[in-house]
Amino acid sequence: QKEVEQNSGPLSVPEGAIASLNCTYSDRVSQSFFWYRQYSGKSPELIMSIYSNGDKEDGRFTAQLNKASQYVSLLIRDSQPSDSATYLCAVNPGNQFYFGTGTSLTVIP
Amino acid sequence: EAQVTQNPRYLITVTGKKLTVTCSQNMNHEYMSWYRQDPGLGLRQIYYSMNVEVTDKGDVPEGYKVSRKEKRNFPLILESPSPNQTSLYFCASSLSSGSIRQFFGPGTRLTVL
Numbered sequence: 001q002k003e004v005e006q007n008s009g010p011l012s013v014p015e016g017a018i019a020s021l022n023c024t025y026s027d028r029v030s031q032s033f034f035w036y037r038q039y040s041g042k043s044p045e046l047i048m049s050i051y052s053n054g055d056k057e058d059g060r061f062t063a064q065l066n067k068a069s070q071y072v073s074l075l076i077r078d079s080q081p082s083d084s085a086t087y088l089c090a091v092n093p094g095n096q097f098y099f100g101t102g103t104s105l106t107v108i109p
Numbered sequence: 110e111a112q113v114t115q116n117p118r119y120l121i122t123v124t125g126k127k128l129t130v131t132c133s134q135n136m137n138h139e140y141m142s143w144y145r146q147d148p149g150l151g152l153r154q155i156y157y158s159m160n161v162e163v164t165d166k167g168d169v170p171e172g173y174k175v176s177r178k179e180k181r182n183f184p185l186i187l188e189s190p191s192p193n194q195t196s197l198y199f200c201a202s203s204l205s206s207g208s209i210r211q212f213f214g215p216g217t218r219l220t221v222l
Binding site: 008042043044045046049088090092094095096097098099100101102 | 142144149150151152153154157159165167168199206210211213214215216
């Protein structure tokens with residue numbers, strides 16, 4: 001079983017809508033969870049990190065963590081065409097990092 | 110400017126010809142890591158290093174070697190490259206393994222013929 005699973009998409013939303021990205025993980029030991037954004041041909045960049053159950057908001061982005069159900073999600077409000085990218089979920093159970101395969105998001109103007 | 114640099118950015122080589130991809134960071138980070146990214150498989154950790162002279166295998170270490178003789182440098186060595194090592198490689202660093210943010214290098218696209 002993969003450590004981290006994401007729907008590969010593609011996910012398309014109209015400009016101004018809410019984009020919802022989901023991720024499940026298998027290792028119950030995981031304490032740290034991350035969302036990275038990767039534009040085509042570029043390196044990943046961190047958007048959000050979350051460590052506790054519940055919601056964490058940063059501007060238009062909200063990360064949600066539910067450790068009992070082993071899922072973490074990312075909501076992007078008021079989606080913009082510049083949000084079109086691949087979003088990678090990552091977990092950090094100890095010293096290693098495990099990434100999902102990423103969800104491709106397209107925001108349609 | 111705080112950054113992670115990788116060289117070369119692009120490399121085409123032939124099977125069996127030893128190569129090294131360099132990685133350097135200027136942020137005094139303890140934790141450094143190498144990843145490969147393949148379509149459908151995502152980003153997979155090859156090796157990581159908690160500090161100087163401390164390295165550990167990640168998920169896909171076969172066919173790779175690393176060394177950490179200095180804090181800033183973490184080269185990736187392919188002693189006998191094979192076509193299945195054709196991939197996009199990223200080096201990353203962070204203050205520690207539990208640090209919030211990993212900084213990624215620009216990537217090295219390797220093709221092994």
